[in-house]
Amino acid sequence: GGPALGLHDYRPDDAVVDYHAVEPSAAADVLDHMLDETGRNFRSTIHRTTAEEFLGTEGGADGADDVDNADDAGDADEAAGTDDSDEEFDLIVFGNVLSELDDPVAVVEAALDRLAADGSVVAFAPADRNTAMGLREVERAVATPESGVSVYAPTLRLWPDATPADGGWSFDVASDLDVPPFQRRLDEAAAREAGDEPGEFVNVDVQFAYAILRPDGRRRVDVRASADRCAPMADSESHVTDRVNLLAVKLSHDLSGGDNALYLVGDGSQTVDHYLVCTRETALNRDLREAGYGAVVFVENGLVLWNDDEGAYNVVVDDETVVDLVAP
Structure with a gap:
């Protein structure tokens, strides 16, 4: 319902x-x-x-x-x-x-x-x-x-x-959800084995x-990438170790768990996963952190690297990189 x-x-x-x-x-x-x-x-x-x-x-x-x-x-x-x-x-x-x-x-x-x-x-x-x-x-x-x-x-x-x-x-x-009182009571009353953790009936995520x-072709924002300003992610293999400009949609919250901030991104052309990795936040790139899920950002001077362990491209955002919010 x-x-x-x-x-x-x-x-x-x-x-x-x-x-x-x-x-x-x-x-x-x-x-x-x-x-x-x-x-x-x-x-x-x-x-x-x-x-x-x-x-x-x-x-x-x-x-x-x-x-x-x-x-x-x-x-x-x-x-x-x-x-x-x-x-x-x-x-x-x-x-x-x-x-x-x-x-x-x-x-x-x-x-x-x-x-x-x-x-x-x-x-x-x-x-x-x-x-x-x-x-x-x-x-x-x-x-x-x-x-x-x-x-x-x-x-x-x-x-x-x-x-x-x-x-x-x-x-x-x-x-996170506010847990209803009845759900807490269910969890508190649940019979558990010695190794069971509390929270079986509480899920706040x-x-x-x-x-x-x-069907009409409309999109949330009418923003298009152009080859004279940025590189498509489909061509990232040819840009490894180069600095490039990208137009990207932010497709995750921070996935890092506390180290260098890590965000999944895409532009609609990518054939493998692409991540923006912020190694040093500055006033000129903090839009990356502040942008919400689904926002469009323009990344200027990001360093393209191949992550062999993950089979993905990492685009490093550092003190030489500018990130501007294009559409929230």
Whole structure:
């Protein structure tokens, strides 16, 4: 119910939302109760079916076994009698589900076909390596130069017609959660073996990978790299031990664990992982540290090195390097 309740609280009370939840499991029963508490203008329908069936990538009628949560009988009758197979959506959200699908690319492509012209598909996944990289694989299979689908955020393609081929293990990190009292009580009461650590029922970390895709080609910021000002990361092999200028998207928080600050970056052309390594922060390069996840930065005079242990390029940011924030 997270996407539904989050959207409900985010939109103003007078905004009309027609929300369709697709959930084949018994979790739909819990969601049904949660949606009972939403406002009158939040009109929800639970489709107890799979994403594949709902979007028409496998046999079956759209919206099988629907449960309508409209606020009055008239709305319920209208919803029950409406064939929404051609309905366009402004937003389609895949929450921690793409890794569970047999053919996630086909499902996302079908979702893009059901969007309004200015609509978006939002997919998010846990930050662990397999699911986060799996999300990027789907993103790259769908958002190709030929398809016209754009990555709105966060992994902007800064070079025209480029598609990245690095590992793509990129995720955002938000503030820790406040642990609900009932969760603490569960953890305190849990039976543990001698070697077990406390915290089994307490997870305060908020780390997630996400992608926003659009069929209209729009991106969060319309920034493009140019060969007369910077080098594409695809050409880093020819620049090892050279100092270069780069236009880059910051795709991680500090990964160093306390040593020289380390940030995963990309420009949409990279074929292997690239990291900016700050060995000496100055007033002229501190934008690198202060920039948020997904921000675009211009790196002037970074030193390109090959890290054989990690199979990646390290671009050293030192007292000879200038980093400017281009787009937050």
